[in-house]
Amino acid sequence: MLKNSMLYTILVLLVSITFLSFRSNASKAEKWRRAAGNGFAVLELFTSEGCSSCPPADALLERIQKEAGNKPVYVLAYHVDYWNRLGWKDVFSDAKYSERQYQYSRFFKGQVYTPQVVINGRSECIGSDEAAVSQGITQGLSSVPTVGLTIEARQEAGNIALNYQVTGNTRNDQLLIAVVQKHAVSKVKRGENEGRTLSHAQIVRKLYVFDLKKGEKAKEQIPVPEDFNAQEWEIVGMVQDPENGVIAAAARSVVL
Incomplete structure (x- = not known):
């Protein structure tokens, strides 16, 4: 009887811990979902x-x-591509993305590691740390931006035509255009994740950098990727200061 009582007590404690953990995670998400302000959060x-x-x-x-x-x-x-030498080549990897991460490490004077999340080019944390990520989202959404960005993307003769407008003080900022595949699944055959089927979201397939054109409206063009599908891809634009990495504005567009 005593043994059964102890087992019951342990079971109750495990259920309580699981419930409290669920409530804690839910409250973190609820906090950033209720964040007031006209800000934004770019999670890289x-x-x-x-x-x-x-x-x-x-x-x-x-x-x-x-x-x-x-x-x-x-x-x-x-x-990133620096894991490729350890047994499995990530089909979505690109040396340019590794370089972008190294650039952030120079801004933050920190180490390069995975998984890492950079929020609005201002802060970074371990990518699986939900509390830190949620806090960063809340801060971003609660901020008051001084720069605005609108963007529209349309397919034209093998290219994606981008019409954009930037308002506010952009100084020497640049326009970054990320061509994003919304979802993909991979079966990993070697390396640390050998035998696993991995689900990916918001995969950056191409990243372009342009000097901002001053004026009411401006245009740029980028090539359409080979496996592009307008229903399953999107464009995300960012206005970023190349001297410190801070992202001043962001916007999303479907490709018409």
């Missing part, structure tokens, strides 16, 4: 299929993307 996740610590971060950012709804929360997943 540096990840890799070769990293066994990355799938939880990928899952967290995918859930945040779904929960954001109409909130100006922009998730961008960059697959």
Whole structure:
């Protein structure tokens, strides 16, 4: 009887801990969903299929993307290439994304690691740390931007034509255009995630940098990727200071 009583007590404690953990995570998400202000949050996740610590971060950012709804929360997943030498080549990886992460490490005077999330170019944290990520989103959404960005994308003769407008003081800022695949699934055959089927969200397939054109409206063109599908891809634009990495504005567009 005593043994059964102890087992029952342990079971109750485990259920209580699980419930409290669920409530805690829900309250974190609810806090940023209720954030007031006209701000935004750009979440740049540096990840890799070769990293066994990355799938939880990928899952967290995918859930945040779904929960954001109409909130100006922009998730961008960059697959770095420095894990490729350890047994599995990530098909979405690109040396340019690794360099972008190294650039942030110089701004933050910190280490390069995966999974890492950079929020609005202002702060960074472990990509699977929900509390830190949620806090960053709340701060971003509660801020008061001094720069505005609108963007429209349309397919024209093998290219994607971009019409954009930037308002406010942009100094020497640049316009970054991320071509994003919303979802993909990979079966990993080697490396730390060998045998796993991984789900990816908001994969950056191409990243372009332009000097901002002053004036009411401006245009740029980028090539259409080979496997592009307008229903399953989107464009995310950012206005960023190349001297410190701070992102002053962001906007999203479907491709018409």
